[in-house]
Each structure stands twice: as structure tokens, then as C-alpha cells.
Amino acid sequence: MPFKFEASKAFWKHFDKLNPQQQAAARDKFQTFKKDPFSPSLRPHKINRLTALLSRTVYAVDIEGDLRVTFYQDGQTIMSVSIGTHDIYK
Amino acid sequence: MPATLPTPGPVRKASRSQTMGFGASSIHQVQFHNWVEEEEADELTKAKSDFSLWLSAIAKNEVLFERHVYKNPNLSDLDLHQHRSLLFGLLSFGERLIVAFHKLGAAKTIDPSNYFKLIQQNLDSLLESFNAWHGPLEAQEDIPEEFVEGIRDIAEGKIVDLDKALNEKPDDAVQV
Numbered sequence: 001m002p003f004k005f006e007a008s009k010a011f012w013k014h015f016d017k018l019n020p021q022q023q024a025a026a027r028d029k030f031q032t033f034k035k036d037p038f039s040p041s042l043r044p045h046k047i048n049r050l051t052a053l054l055s056r057t058v059y060a061v062d063i064e065g066d067l068r069v070t071f072y073q074d075g076q077t078i079m080s081v082s083i084g085t086h087d088i089y090k
Numbered sequence: 091m092p093a094t095l096p097t098p099g100p101v102r103k104a105s106r107s108q109t110m111g112f113g114a115s116s117i118h119q120v121q122f123h124n125w126v127e128e129e130e131a132d133e134l135t136k137a138k139s140d141f142s143l144w145l146s147a148i149a150k151n152e153v154l155f156e157r158h159v160y161k162n163p164n165l166s167d168l169d170l171h172q173h174r175s176l177l178f179g180l181l182s183f184g185e186r187l188i189v190a191f192h193k194l195g196a197a198k199t200i201d202p203s204n205y206f207k208l209i210q211q212n213l214d215s216l217l218e219s220f221n222a223w224h225g226p227l228e229a230q231e232d233i234p235e236e237f238v239e240g241i242r243d244i245a246e247g248k249i250v251d252l253d254k255a256l257n258e259k260p261d262d263a264v265q266v
Contacts, residue, residue, distance in 0.1 A: 005252035008240035012255040027256055034252070048165045052173075052223045053230065054241065057165075070237060080252060081240035088233065 003073075005034055007080040011069075014083050018067075025064035026083070033061060037071065037078050047089065060089045130199045137190040141205060144183050148212055151176050159223070170224070177220045184213045 007015075018026065029042065038044045042061035047070065050058035058081070060068045068089040071080045159165065159173045187209050191202035221229065227238055243249070 006249050007252045007255040008243040009248040009250060009260070010236055010239035010243045012250050012260050014236050015255055016260055030252070030256055046163065046165060048160060048162065049223060050233070050237070051165055052159070052170050053225070053227050053233070055167075055170075070240070078252075079244060079249070080255070081244065082234065082237040084234055084236050086234040086237075088237075 002076075003034075003037065004077045005080070006077055008082070011080045011082055018083070022064060022067055026067070026069075029061070029063045033069075037061070037073075049088065066090075130194070130197050133190070134194055134199050137187065137194060137205075140183075140190070141187055141209070144180070144187060144209075145212070147183075148180055148216070151180065155219075174220070174224055177216055177224075181213060181216050181220070184209055184216065188213075 015023065015026065032039050032041060037059075044059050044061050047058045047060055050070065054072070056072050056074075058070055058072050060070050062068055063083070066085040067083065068085070069080055069083045070089060071078055073079075154176070155173060158169050162169060188206065191200070191205045191209070194200045195202040227233065227241060230238075
């Protein structure tokens with residue numbers, strides 16, 4: 001069963017604030033993400049502290065440079081929470 | 091707990107003899123045994139020993155936390171339960187140490203101020219770890235606001251299709 005991809009409105013707002021180059025890079029990476037959010041090419045990794053705080057496994061994938069997307073899986077839904085360059089997403 | 095065990099030996103026998111009605115002269119034969127001070131000294135020894143054990147346990151557990159929680163690539167719920175369990179245990183033990191040193195201070199056995207300071211420093215650090223890993227998300231000062239906002243949005247049902255988020259502009263009507 002394929003995943004359903006959703007995002008928080010905060011993700012939407014912050015994605016819109018990225019520069020055009022970052023947006024283009026992100027759209028490109030999201031093509032891969034939508035085929036397989038755990039594709040090794042995206043370097044998916046657990047963020048332990050966010051996982052502990054939320055009591056659910058939170059992952060991040062690399063988009064471009066330090067830009068990363070955080071998401072979690074809820075059944076068949078992949079929920080993108082935020083996009084940013086913070087150290088905690090590394 | 092050795093410090094609270096009754097002291098065995100000839101003193102008890104002498105004391106017992108006294109109460110059993112042996113002559114008053116036998117009182118002078120009773121060996122002086124200041125068990126009050128001895129008891130307090132034992133409590134001090136135990137408190138100091140417990141304090142050292144506690145510091146060692148904190149250091150030992152920090153290594154375990156690094157390996158099994160902070161840098162564990164396969165972090166599980168069970169790891170988090172164990173993390174909380176050990177932190178609760180260390181916090182509880184530290185609080186009991188404060189009480190023990192208070193008691194010793196009240197009995198003028200020791201000036202506990204330096205112990206209080208060291209114990210409190212460690213308690214603060216343990217509590218900080220606990221809150222940073224198991225406290226409420228909204229209370230975390232170092233978590234990016236965009237992440238907190240994202241989680242809040244999801245909880246409030248403010249969710250969009252990913253394609254829409256990637257290809258359309260959020261208009262002013264969207265309350266984000």
C-alpha cells in the first residue's frame with residue numbers, strides 16, 4: 001500500500017520562505033522522498049531527542065546542504081513536520 | 091543498614107545486668123559506650139559513602155545514556171523507559187542524600203553546606219537531562235520554533251497535502 005504524504009501548515013509556510021534554488025532542490029529531492037522516504041540517497045536518520053520528546057520516531061532527510069526535512073510515519077501516512085537548517089536535524 | 095543495627099558486645103550485657111537488679115557497685119564496672127555519637131558517626135560514614143556511590147552511579151549512567159539513548163541509532167521505547175527509570179532513581183537517591191545530610195547537620199555532626207551544593211548541582215543536571223529528553227515539547231528552548239509549530243499544527247489538524255505545500259503558495263487566508 002503506497003504512503004500518503006502530508007505536511008503541517010508550518011512546513012508549508014517555511015517551505016514558501018526558502019529561496020527559489022532551495023525550493024527547486026527540495027522539489028527534486030521530494031520526488032525521491034515520495035517514492036521511498038527511507039531511500040538511502042536521502043540519508044534518513046532518526047533524531048533521538050525529538051523521538052523521545054514526541055514518543056514517536058522522528059526522522060530527518062537531507063535536502064540540500066544543511067537543509068533538512070523532519071517527518072514521522074503514522075501508519076500509511078508520512079507527515080512532514082518542518083524544514084530547516086538547525087543542528088538538531090543533523 | 092549497619093549504622094542503625096544495635097551494637098552487640100559486653101556493653102549490652104552489662105546494661106542488661108543492671109536492669110536485672112545487680113548491685114549499684116556494678117554500675118562502675120560498666121564500660122562507657124557513647125552509642126549516640128557512634129550512631130551519628132556511622133550515619134555520617136554511610137552518608138558519605140552513599141554520596142560517593144551516587145556520584146559514581148551518575149558517571150557510569152552517563153556513559154550508558156550516551157550509548158543507549160543519546161547516540162543510539164536504533165533507539166526504542168524500551169531504551170527511553172530505561173532512561174527515565176534510571177534518571178528517576180538517581181534523582182530520588184540524591185533527594186534522600188539531601189535529607190540524610192540535613193539530619194547530620196541538625197545533629198551538628200557535620201557542616202553539610204558543601205554536600206548540599208554538590209548534591210544540588212548534580213540534581214539540577216539530572217533534572218535538566220530529564221526535562222530535555224522527557225519534558226514537554228513546548229518547554230524546550232533549544233528546539234526550533236518551526237518544529238514546535240509544525241507539531242502544534244498537526245495536533246490542531248492544520249495539515250495540507252505535501253504536493254500542495256510544495257507547489258502552491260500559502261495565501262493570507264491560511265492561518266499559519
